[in-house]
Amino acid sequence: DTAVSQTPKYLVTQMGNDKSIKCEQNLGHDTMYWYKQDSKKFLKIMFSYNNKELIINETVPNRFSPKSPDKAHLNLHINSLELGDSAVYFCASSLHRESGEKLFFGSGTQLSVL
């Protein structure tokens, strides 16, 4: 069983479209994250939820909106997609929110905006 699963793995879409990426973890963790990895492999945190509460909200365009219906799920919706949104988006989870916790990552969603 995959611990952190995200769908889809690949997403190719046109500029201006709206798309969603879904993430689920079956580890019983309290905290979930979205990270973005650009074409140079640089990883940057976008959002974090702890028990459905938003605790980290980095400076990202407000076209990006996370939603956590329960602590096992964290989805990412992106409106009006732009070329610069092309990247790999990783979902991750940790048992708790503390800074020493190990992160468990999903296998990523490669988003290509044409």
Added chain:
Amino acid sequence: AQTVTQSQPEMSVQEAETVTLSCTYDTSENNYYLFWYKQPPSRQMILVIRQEAYKQQNATENRFSVNFQKAAKSFSLKISDSQLGDTAMYFCAFPLIQGAQKLVFGQGTRLTINP
């Protein structure tokens, strides 16, 4: 600002050799954690090793060990008896805020193990 720097964009060694990946960081905190994550071609990020700054002893996980020099703010990863499966991007990471898992990652080192 708290930053993490990996100065080696790429490294390449022969199988069974030992290789050391370097990482330096900057912080004003006294107690914190440091991490090395691995990203193989499959893309999934996997934790390799974790170090707690208040511990004098360097962390070890099988063939992976760290050389943690707190005063120098250096956190290098040593891979002994390297294997083909160690081929991956390696990222050093550091929590930007204590009490919250807000990791900042280094630029990564692409490690290739040659047969």
